[in-house]
Amino acid sequence: MSNPYAKLPGWVEYGLVPLVNLAVAFLVAGLVVLLVGENPLEAAYHLINGAFGRGEYIGFTLYYATTFIFTGLAVAVAFHAGLFNIGGEGQAYVGGIGVALACLWLDQTMPWFVVFPLAIIGSALFGAAWAFLPGWLQAKRGSHIVITTIMFNFIASSLMVYLLTRVLKPLGSMSPQTRTFAEGGQLPKLDWLLGIFGLDIGTAPFNVSFLLALVAAFGVWLLIWRTKLGYEMRTMGHSPSAARYAGMSESRITVITMMISGALAGMMALNPIMGEQGRMQLDFVQGAGFVGIAVALMGRSHPAGIIPAAVLFGVLYQGGAEISFEMPSISRDMIVIIQGLVILFAGALENMFRPAITRLFSTSSRRAAVVAQTKGA
Amino acid sequence: MDFFHVIVVLLESTIRVSVPLIFAALAGLFTERAGIFDIGLEGKMLGAAFAAGAVAAITQSVWLGLLAAILISVALSLVHGYASITQRGNQIVSGVAINFIVAGSTVILGEAWFRQGGRTPALAEGARFQTINFPFADTIREVPFIGPIYADLLSGHFILTYLAFAMVPLSWWILYRTRFGLRLRAVGENPGAVDTAGISVIWMRYRAVICCGILCGFAGAYLSLAMTAGFVKGMTAGKGYIALAALIFAKWRPFNIMLACLLFGFLDAFAIRLQGNPLPLIGQVPVQLMQALPYILTVILLAGFIGKAIPPKAGGVPYVKER
Structure with missing residues (x-):
């Protein structure tokens, strides 16, 4: 049944x-x-026009989509193992520490292609670490992962406010953010990619992390459908008792899945921090972790579904800005x-x-x- | 004496911030005891606060505001109920959805109707709850010790505050001393057994969800009609999640819920009071740590290091009648 x-x-x-x-x-x-x-039809027109009307708009749409691919994959990986990771928001936020540390350390001496891999590792590590405890607590102590990840979102938010106002802020500065990174801490834009189609990206922060997102999507597909671990995750997701009978370790799969999920969410931080702002600010995640839930559900937890779903939400974010500009009563x-x-x-x-x-x-x-x-x- | 005064002020604000938590956590108690997880407390509270603020501003009647709050909150509860009981959807997903829909629509509708940046108009005297002063409160205030406790702690609160504290024993009585309560708890532990006894699991769960809606309505109305004079966008600010934490921290028991809410409320009041002042013995404590403490405590509890929190057995599982 x-x-x-x-x-x-x-x-x-x-x-x-x-x-x-x-x-x-x-x-x-x-x-x-x-x-x-x-008029809803007028709103729809502004939405589409705002998202695709110009090369710059498309650049913004894909910039947002990049973020949502990461968070969507994070939620999807956990879904496959029957886990609901509602903590993408916190994991992405904490993942930002890894990005910021790599940039603050090397941005003045190294080019971006040296800093970037380190920042990827940093963001993934911090994100995974923030997801480790909820995973471990679920596996070993039986506490419900949904509740703990929600709690960890709030703890992350307090922690980051503390770090950004007390620790990572440069001396003498008033605003809660790190210093602006030098060139080594900023990712190159993908203007050439849209240039192929004759589009001018303008000021849109569409950057290299988009390619990383695509690689991550492919990696998730490999992991879930082509590896032993992925098979175990899916088995546990479908039937924990079957997984137990087959001799799979539930707690091991839970912890590893959560860490992979957290790492993917953490990597989202690369896009806004290194790709757009060039520094870490308060609240840079802006709900992307939660958008990931919608993206994963719509994409039915498959990378091939997640990418279009992420683009759709990119359209909503970019086109939504245009709607609120044209129709002030719709913010x-x-x-x-x-x-x-x-x-x-x-x-x-x-x-x-x-x-x-x-x-x-x-x-x-x-x-x-x-x-x-x-x-x- | 000064120290005593500080304590009274602190406890008074503790009570003030605990009230919405108590209502919301008791609301969660009813659904979760019936086997339905409710992440949507936050959204229901926010929706209720908006409805209360909007209707009270238009009709200038606090009672119509309260009624609107309850209606909206029950309606949202029924959406959650329809998704998780009838459609057997994922209850957590449904709760998350409700939180988002409400967070967005309260701002959009508020801006469209009142044009004050997502606020509802400030409420006049008759359109919001007034504090109730007990007899002789002002004359007794000067009496040492008992005076401040009577005049500031017991007297001078809103009617909803007293209702919140009255709801605690009432919820206990409903859940533990009535047939309805027994069945409600049974539906959350072993719905199959309840079904075998010829009681409709579906209808039982719907009633639990409606109870939750009513209580969340009170919580929301308290925010916009009593605590402040009008609705401000996003005014629940995570209170629904703190209430959820309190519910778990209290191990799904009414009196523990009151204590947990008072504890979390106290931490909140204390953090505001502390702002920048060093604590004796410990020294400077970051405000952020105080703010995160309820969540940290809940995680520690869930981890089984302070007793063990065992949720209702059938929680989160939609009931499918065997054929």
Whole structure:
């Protein structure tokens, strides 16, 4: 009785069902726009135009997408092992320490391609370390991972305020941020990549970490579907008792999965810190850890789904800024609503339309079978 | 005497900040005891606070504001219920979704309706709760020791404050001394057994979710109609999560919940009071550490180092009737 729904063709399962859920989420969002007294179609126009209208806009869209690929992969990896890592926000925030340390140490003496690998390792280590404790506590002490990761988000936020106001801030400075990095601590932009398509990226901070995100997505696919560890993770996700019978160590998988998830979330920090700001600021994560939940749910925890889902949220963030510029009564908080609606309809209510779709497909396939039979006779 | 005065002031603000925590944590108690995880306390509280502020500002009636808060909160609870009971969706995902939807829509609607940067208009006297002064509070105040306790600690709070503390024994009585409460707890431990007894698990859980909505409504109304005069965007500021932490810290028991909320409220009041002042014996303590302490304590408790927190057995698992 674990899956009470009939099996659907692949394109329906992974294409149509998420699209229907997404469409409903946007319909409801459109209702909110109506409630505010604006035209949803006009908002949609500004959204698309704001996200794709110019090379610079596309650069911003992909910049945001980079961030969400990392956090989406982080949530997805944990999902595969049946773990809900709600702490991407905190792990990304703490991951920033690793990036900042690498940059502060070497930015004045080394070029970016030396600092970057160290910053990657640093962000992954700090992110993984912040996810280690919740994972370990779940594995060894049985405390619920959702609750501990939520708590760790708040602890991370307090910790970072402390570090940025007391420790990492340069002497004599008032604002809670590190010093601005020299050239070695700033990532080159990917203007040439969009240049191939004849687009001018302008001031958009679309940078090398996008390529890293794609590599990470491929790495996650390899890990989940092509390695022994990934197989164990999926086994545990489907049936912990089966994993136990097969002799897999639940606590080992839990801890490792959480650390990989935390490392991916931590790597998100590279994009805003080294790619855009050139320094670490307070609250640089800006909810990206939570967007990761929506991205992973929409992408059905598969890298091939996560990348488009991340781009979609990039569109929402960049196009949403344009909407709030053109239509002042719709502020950027609209994105938060849409994000919530996507999480609701693609996540919690994912099965709401499934019975109807299943019925549709079972009748049509039965009819096809009947037609085939009559033809044969 | 000065030290005593400081303590009274500190305890008074402890009570003030604990009230929404107590309401919200008790709200969580009802759903979680019925086997439904509720990450959405924060969102329900925020939605209720907004509804209360908006309706009270328009109608100039505090009671209509309170009613609106409860209605909105119950409606959001029912969304959570529909997703997690009827649709058997992931309860945590549903709670997260509700938090986001409310966080965004309160700002958008508030800005569209009132145009004050996501605030609702400041409420006049009749449109918000007034403090209740006990008889002779002012005359007794001068009496040493008993005076300040009576006049500042016991008297001079909002009606919702007294209601919050009254809800603690009431919730205990409902959960432990009524048939409804027994069934509600049973549904959270072993829904199969309840079903076998011919009681609808679904309907039981829906009722638990509605109880949660009502209590979150009180929590939200307290924020915007009593603690401050109007709604400010994001005014719950993580209180829903602190309440969740308190609920776990209290091991899902009503009286412990009150104590946990008072403890977390005290830490909050203490951190504000401390701001920059060194502590005797320990020295300078960063404010951030004080702010993080409730979460750290909860993690330590969850890790089983202070007793053991055992959640309701069927928590988070949707009930599927056997066929």
